[in-house]
Amino acid sequence: MVSIRVVSAEIVRDGRYLLVQRAAHAVLPLLWEFPGGKVREGESDEDAIHRALAERIGCTGTVGPLLMDVVHGYDGYDLTLAVYRCAIEGEPCVGNIETFAWVGPDAFGDYTFPGADQKTIDALLEG
Numbered sequence: 001m002v003s004i005r006v007v008s009a010e011i012v013r014d015g016r017y018l019l020v021q022r023a024a025h026a027v028l029p030l031l032w033e034f035p036g037g038k039v040r041e042g043e044s045d046e047d048a049i050h051r052a053l054a055e056r057i058g059c060t061g062t063v064g065p066l067l068m069d070v071v072h073g074y075d076g077y078d079l080t081l082a083v084y085r086c087a088i089e090g091e092p093c094v095g096n097i098e099t100f101a102w103v104g105p106d107a108f109g110d111y112t113f114p115g116a117d118q119k120t121i122d123a124l125l126e127g
Contacts, residue, residue, distance in 0.1 A: 008036030072116035
């Protein structure tokens with residue numbers, strides 16, 4: 001079984017979380033997630049987050065503590081999602097995504113997430 005490591009950035013402003021919608025041509029198209037991406041060979045988690053923030057939302061940021069690792073099995077591969085608390089400078093824009101939204105936890109149910117990301121959202125809501 002192939003194992004893939006992915007990082008995501010939990011970014012919060014004024015009690016709302018930054019969510020991005022995956023591109024229509026991406027794996028798991030048009031689902032919502034925290035900004036992030038696959039960790040490339042030889043790349044640290046921190047470097048992967050910086051790259052993903054630039055590519056997806058056109059921002060630079062600061063990587064804070066690791067909040068959780070979530071393991072989820074997809075058809076043909078296992079994914080480990082490392083979620084970090086992060087802060088961004090400036091305002092996000094649409095890069096390699098469909099769109100983005102600032103969402104309060106009470107509205108998470110209005111969005112559809114991939115399996116690993118749903119586990120992250122569930123853990124966040126539990127507290």
